[in-house]
Amino acid sequence: MNRCFTSIKPGYSPEETNLMHYTVNVIKALFVVILCVFFYAAAYGEEAAPLVSLRESLDTVEVERLITNAHRLPVQRRIEFISKYLLGRKYHPETRDRIKKQQKMPVEKVEAANPDPLPVEFLRTSLTYLDCMTYVEHVLAIAASVKPVYHEEFLCRLIDIMFNAGGQPLMNHHRNHFTSLWGDVNERKGYLRNIARNHPWAVSRELYLNRVGNNRTFYVEDRFLIADKAQQMWYFPTDVVLAGHAPLASGDVVAMVTDKxxxxxxxxxxxxxxxxxxxxxxxxxxxxxxxxxxFNQYLRDGKHIRGLMAFRPMLQAAQPNLYRFQAIAAP
Structure with a gap:
């Protein structure tokens, strides 16, 4: 007999008492079923999550420690803290070699068509070697992580910032390669806010990101499909920034707009x-x-810098889609 009914108040008939016991048992059974469905769905969801390959990493402890130390800081201080921690880390040699290869390619105007999309071979993640974009993305992913868990939290955040895949298997054309598109996607997700958009000191510009000019891009070689319509971008002209009219705050993500x-x-x-x-x-x-x-000297010295895109980290994104991970050996 259930303990809550070991003492029945006077006035209940045996039939009413039995009905109470029956109702309680039904509720308990339904509760057990709901728990089983919940845990089965969680296990099935994890098993059904797309599989992502990545090279064996020694970053797990370091990333989880950074998340723990930074999580309670205000967003601005969090970005300052994590970005400063990574000072001195090396520029990624693969990116440097690819840029050198790109510069040696013949100058030729082509369309960045995508007849045969390619899957992402492996997720490029490392705290040892970073290029300008992956540095920003790793800092944001660590800062946005709400718990110190390397795979299910940090790596899924990193994928959410780097790609616009919606929980699907990662393809090359899901990569947010161009910064103006990257900013739009991550603003929509809640990671950033474009502070130049509609600002009185900012200007807008439209360009076709998949029409490649004399800048010798490797995007075609990798078969990226970027856009089939004009991309609108907002930025502060260089002279506006140097005059102090751009409302920048410490920790903002900034990107140098080019005339290429x-x-x-x-x-x-x-x-x-x-x-x-x-x-x-x-x-x-x-x-x-x-x-x-x-900062100002860098802008003055930039030969092709015509302005500055600026994004304020908000880190208000929802929980990212779940992915599974498998380690592969480095070549």
């Missing part, structure tokens, strides 16, 4: 204010590492 045909930006990093200085914290291909450099 078919490209939106050529570089990105973080705008940092420290000890009265305005800094660009970025992965520098020239210096081969992540560094702090004078």
């Amino acid at each position: 045909e078919g490209l939106d930006v050529t570089h990105m990093g973080f705008y940092i204010e420290s000890k009265g200085k305005h800094l660009l914290r970025h992965a520098s291909i020239k210096l081969n590492r992540i560094v702090d450099q004078d």
